[in-house]
Amino acid sequence: xxxxxxxxxxxxxxxxxxxxxxxxxxxxxxxxxxxxxxxxxxxxxxxxxxxxxxxxxxxxxxxxxxxxxxxxxxxxxxxxxxxxxxxxxxxxxxxxxxxxxxxxxxxxxxxxxxxxxxxxxxxxxxxxxxxxxxxxxxxxxxxxxxxxxxxxxxxxxxxxxxxxxxxxxxxxxxxxxxxxxxxxxxxxxxxxxxxxxxxxxxxxxxxxxxxxxxxxxxxxxxxxxxxxxxxxxxxxxxxxxxxxxxxxxxxxxxxxxxxxxxxxxxxxxxxxxxxxxxxxxxxxxxxxxxxxxxxxxxxxxxxxxxxxxxxxxxxxxxxxxxxxxxxxxxxxxxxxxxxxxxxxxxxxxxxxxxxxxxxxxxxxxxxxxxxxxxxxxxxxxxxxxxxxxxxxxxxxxxxxxxxxxxxxxxxxxxxxxxxxxxxxxxxxxxxxxxxxxxxxxxxxxxxxxxxxxxxxxxxxxxxxxxxxxxxxxxx
Numbered sequence: 001x002x003x004x005x006x007x008x009x010x011x012x013x014x015x016x017x018x019x020x021x022x023x024x025x026x027x028x029x030x031x032x033x034x035x036x037x038x039x040x041x042x043x044x045x046x047x048x049x050x051x052x053x054x055x056x057x058x059x060x061x062x063x064x065x066x067x068x069x070x071x072x073x074x075x076x077x078x079x080x081x082x083x084x085x086x087x088x089x090x091x092x093x094x095x096x097x098x099x100x101x102x103x104x105x106x107x108x109x110x111x112x113x114x115x116x117x118x119x120x121x122x123x124x125x126x127x128x129x130x131x132x133x134x135x136x137x138x139x140x141x142x143x144x145x146x147x148x149x150x151x152x153x154x155x156x157x158x159x160x161x162x163x164x165x166x167x168x169x170x171x172x173x174x175x176x177x178x179x180x181x182x183x184x185x186x187x188x189x190x191x192x193x194x195x196x197x198x199x200x201x202x203x204x205x206x207x208x209x210x211x212x213x214x215x216x217x218x219x220x221x222x223x224x225x226x227x228x229x230x231x232x233x234x235x236x237x238x239x240x241x242x243x244x245x246x247x248x249x250x251x252x253x254x255x256x257x258x259x260x261x262x263x264x265x266x267x268x269x270x271x272x273x274x275x276x277x278x279x280x281x282x283x284x285x286x287x288x289x290x291x292x293x294x295x296x297x298x299x300x301x302x303x304x305x306x307x308x309x310x311x312x313x314x315x316x317x318x319x320x321x322x323x324x325x326x327x328x329x330x331x332x333x334x335x336x337x338x339x340x341x342x343x344x345x346x347x348x349x350x351x352x353x354x355x356x357x358x359x360x361x362x363x364x365x366x367x368x369x370x371x372x373x374x375x376x377x378x379x380x381x382x383x384x385x386x387x388x389x390x391x392x393x394x395x396x397x398x399x400x401x402x403x404x405x406x407x408x409x410x411x412x413x414x415x416x417x418x419x420x421x422x423x424x425x426x427x428x429x430x431x432x433x434x435x436x437x438x439x440x441x442x443x444x445x446x447x448x449x450x451x452x453x454x455x456x457x458x459x460x461x462x463x464x465x466x467x468x469x470x471x472x473x474x475x
Contacts, residue, residue: 066130070095071141073176073198073205074122079115084138086124087174089200097128097135104137113140121176121206123198147197149210151248155189162197162204169197169204179209192248211249214269218243218256220280227258244274259340260318261285285318287339294349299326302337313343329353329410354382356412357404362419365394383413390417397422 072086075094085096099105099115107113118124123144128135147164154163162169177184189195192213198206216231218224218239227239231252237245239256249271256263256279263282267275290313293300300307301324307314316339323346325333330350337346359367360378367374368391374381377392385408393399397420406413 067127068130069127071125074118074120074124077118077120084118096133098133103135106139108140108142121178121208144198144200149194149196151194152191153189153195154191155186157187169199169202171204176206184209190246192246212271213246213248214271214273216245216247217274217276219276219278224256224258224279230255286315287318287342287344288313289316289339289344289346292347293325295327297327325350353410355385355406356380357383358412358414359417361416365392365420367392392417392420394420
C-alpha cells in the first residue's frame with residue numbers, strides 16, 4: 001500500500017518537471033525572437049535607431065574625407081535630382097548637396113523630415129563631404145532668429161538696411177525673398193506689408209511676405225485738398241493733388257474729411273490692386289448754430305438771407321458765413337461766422353448809435369460841456385441824451401452858460417448860440433460911473449432842435465458893446 005502511494009507521488013513530480021522545462025523553453029524562444037528579430041526596426045518617435053546600417057561606399061575605404069560644417073540658407077530644393085542648394089553664411093559660398101535616404105534630416109525640434117519638406121529660405125546647419133558634397137546631416141537650425149508676421153519694415157536700398165522700430169538689420173545680395181513661393185523685389189516692400197524675417201546676428205537672410213499691399217487713390221477730391229484721409233484706426237495722411245496711398249491687403253474703413261465735408265466708405269484691397277475712391281458725392285458737414293440777440297425788433301440775415309425767426313438753432317453746412325443784424329438808432333452789426341463743429345452759440349449785442357451835437361456859432365469861441373473843454377466853435381462832438389451845461393468863453397468877452405436838453409430820439413442836435421458881449425475895460429475901471437460888474441447867476445435855457453437859434457440866429461436885438469444881463473463876467 002505504501003509502495004503504491006510512493007509511485008503516484010513520483011509520477012506527479014515527473015510531470016511537473018516536464019511542464020516547467022517546456023515553459024522555460026518557450027520563454028527563451030520568445031526572448032530570442034524579440035532580441036534578434038526586431039533590432040533593425042525604427043522606434044516609435046520616428047528617430048533613426050542607433051543600429052541602423054548606413055551603406056558604405058567602397059570608394060571611401062582608405063580615403064581621407066574632408067568635411068565642411070556650415071550654417072546656411074536654403075536657395076533651391078530639387079526633389080527630382082535629390083539635391084539641396086544652400087548659401088554658406090560662414091564662407092559666403094553656395095554649395096549643392098547630394099541628398100540620399102541615409103542623410104539625417106531633422107527639423108529644429110529634432111523630428112525627422114524629408115527633402116520635400118524643405119522650403120527656399122529655410123535656415124539650416126549641415127556637415128558634408130567637401131569632395132562628394134554628400135552631407136552626414138542637414139538640420140533646420142534654432143541658432144537663427146525669427147520675427148514672425150510683422151508690419152512696419154522700412155527698406156533703405158542705398159544702405160542695404162531694413163529697419164523695424166528701433167532695430168536695424170543689414171541684408172546682402174544673397175537675400176531670399178518669397179511671396180506665394182515666388183521671389184519678389186525687395187524695393188517693392190512697404191511698411192504696410194506683413195512679413196516674416198529670418199536672420200543670423202545682425203543680417204536678414206530671408207523675407208517671407210505673408211500679406212502684401214495694394215493702393216487707395218482718391219478721385220474728384222479737389223475740394224478736400226488740405227484735409228485728411230483716414231484709413232482704419234491707425235493711418236492718417238494729408239490729402240494732396242495726387243493722393244495714392246499704399247495699404248495692407250484686406251478690408252479698410254475710409255474717412256475723407258475737411259472743414260466743410262466728409263465722405264465715408266469701406267473698401268476691399270487685394271495685392272497690387274489700386275482701389276479708386278470717388279468723393280464727388282461727399283456729404284457736407286452740418287452744425288447747429290444758436291443765435292442770441294440782446295435787442296428786439298432787429299433785422300437778422302445770414303449771407304443776405306433774412307430770417308424772421310431765429311429763436312431756434314439753425315442748421316448750417318460747415319463753412320464761413322456773414323451774419324448781419326440791423327436796428328434803427330443802433331450801429332449796424334456784421335461779422336464772419338465759422339461753422340466747424342456740431343453746435344455753436346453766437347451772442348450778439350448791438351451798440352447804440354451815438355448822438356452828436358453840432359455848434360456853428362459864435363465862431364472862435366471856446367466851448368465846454370459839463371465843465372469839460374471840447375474845443376473851438378464851430379465844432380461837432382458826440383453827446384449823451386439828457387441835460388447838459390454848455391459854457392462859452394473867449395478872452396475879452398463875457399462868458400455865458402446855457403442849459404441844453406438832448407432828446408433820446410437817435411437824431412443829432414444842431415445849435416447856433418448867442419454871440420458873446422465884449423468887455424469895456426474903461427467902463428469897468430471908472431469908479432464914478434455907477435456901473436456894477438455883472439454877476440454870473442443868469443443862465444439861458446435852450447431846448448434841443450435842429451438849427452436852434454437865440455435872438456434871431458444868435459444876434460442880440462441891440463448890438464451893444466455893454467454887457468447884457470445874461471452874460472457872465474470873466475476876468
